[in-house]
Amino acid sequence: MADIVEIVKGIKGDILALAQTHCAEFVQEARTDGEAFIDATKDDLATWATLVVAGKINPKELESLVRGKRDLAKMTLLKAKGLAQIKIDRLVAGIIDSTIKRITG
Numbered sequence: 001m002a003d004i005v006e007i008v009k010g011i012k013g014d015i016l017a018l019a020q021t022h023c024a025e026f027v028q029e030a031r032t033d034g035e036a037f038i039d040a041t042k043d044d045l046a047t048w049a050t051l052v053v054a055g056k057i058n059p060k061e062l063e064s065l066v067r068g069k070r071d072l073a074k075m076t077l078l079k080a081k082g083l084a085q086i087k088i089d090r091l092v093a094g095i096i097d098s099t100i101k102r103i104t105g
Contacts, residue, residue: 004046007102011038014098022091029077034095037073044069049103059104066099 012035019030038045048065051057057065073092 004042004049007045007049008038008042010102011095011098014102015095018091018094018098022087022094023078023083026078026081026083029081029083030075030091033073033075033077034091037069037075037092037095038099040072041066041069045099045103052103059100062103063100066096066103070096 015034015038016027016031019027019034023030044065048057048062052059052062070092073095075088075092078088078091
């Protein structure tokens with residue numbers, strides 16, 4: 001398992017790919033919004049990654065914790081651009097899935 005810096009770097013790379021897939025017309029805005037979400041949750045992600053490695057929480061519990069932070073994904077730039085909510089929801093779901101995969105290895 002990588003350290004939190006590597007995890008965040010990997011997630012941010014995944015955000016770019018997800019942005020290109022789900023919001024091709026607003027890639028930069030999606031990337032900025034997605035990275036803001038990861039930056040807002042980085043401390044929690046570091047804690048949870050440590051707990052996963054220590055065996056104190058399992059991947060299912062991690063998934064629940066990460067999904068619980070979904071409300072922090074404001075996606076304000078994408079909303080301001082008028083992107084359809086379903087596309088925003090797909091992007092956020094992809095970011096959350098990427099986050100879980102990156103932490104659990």
